[in-house]
Amino acid sequence: MAIFENFPAFLLIFVRIASFFVTLPLFSYRTMPNILKIGLSFFLAWITFFAINAPVLEINGQYFMLIIKEALVGLLVGFIAYVIMSAIQIAGGFIDFQMGFAMANVIDPQTGAQSPIMGQFLYTFALLLMLGLNAHHLLIDGIYYSYQFVPLGELSFGLGQESTTEFVVKIFNAMFIVAFQMAIPVVGSLFLVDIALGxxxxxxxxxxxxxVGLPIKIVVSFIMLFLVMGALFGIMQKIIEMMIRTMRSLLELLGGM
Incomplete structure (x- = not known):
């Protein structure tokens, strides 16, 4: 079979896809068994191998550098998607701070890290919305089309370029801006409550x-969340769309396009 004749190319594809799932939202969580992640990576690598017409490669000194390059591409693209989705948890952290829940963090069973209560609440809704919109299909589709921007077998890619660094900094900046926009209705109303209580x-x-101050702020927070939940879902949809566009833009920069 062709896959055994050109096993080095298949291994590179598998490394990129497996690295992609290490940091990608939803697929990287601890609640998904590792055997499922490995099996899904192997299955997608098998399909991609025949779909992209992989070049014939040899195992030499340069090949080990290619493995590192493929791992970096997969990790970086998945990490950028995770950073965009983290804006929802940051918005929840802003809300928790005003509500008085800042000390009551919970352990996120998906990542194993501490997470704000409202951040975890909103993030769960965002994941369900992503599944409902079939955005996880677009994430998998993105790793397939990544070979059009960062070809297999080429050692050079634009990781150290100034444009790539500037792009990553802008993404971090946009993450905090979106988080503030999500939290401002609740945080603003709680600020008015603080003024009234003062x-x-x-x-x-x-x-x-x-x-009486803390119970009043908690009640007002939940009332505001109920009133603006529709707008929050709209912002979550924009965040998911932004995540897809950001992954594509990053791949274009890594590919030097």
């Missing part, structure tokens, strides 16, 4: 504002 505390000193 006025009450000054005008009625006998009123124990610390006892």
């Amino acid at each position: 006025i009450v505390a000054r005008t009625v000193p006998q009123f124990n504002i610390f006892v």
Whole structure:
């Protein structure tokens, strides 16, 4: 079979796809068994091998550098997608800070790291929305079309270019801007509540504002979340679209296009 005759090329494809799943949202989580990730990577590498007409490669000194290059491409593209989706958890962190839930972090079973309560709440909805929109198909489609931008067997790619570094910095900047836009309705309303509570505390000193302040802020937060949930889903959809576009733009930069 052709795959055994050109096994080095198949191995490079497998390394890129497996590395892609290491950092990609949804596919990289601990709740997905490792055997499933490896099997899915192998199956997609098998399909991609015959779809892209892989060149014949030899195992030599340059081949080991190609393995490192393929791993870096997969990890970086998946990491950029993860950074974009992290804007939702950052927005939840802003909301938690104003609600008084900043100390009550929970362990995210998907990543094993601490996560804000509202951030995990919104992030779960975002993952369900991504599945409902079939965006995970576009993520897998992106790794297939990555071979059009970063060809197999070429050692050079634009990782160290100034344009790539500037692009990554802009993505981090956009992540915080989107997170602030998601959180501003709830955070803004809680800021007004703080002003009102401050006025009450000054005008009625006998009123124990610390006892009633936290429950009021929690109730207002949930009311605002209920009112703006439709808009939040719209922003989540824009974030998913932004994630797809960002992956493509990064691949174009890595490919020198």
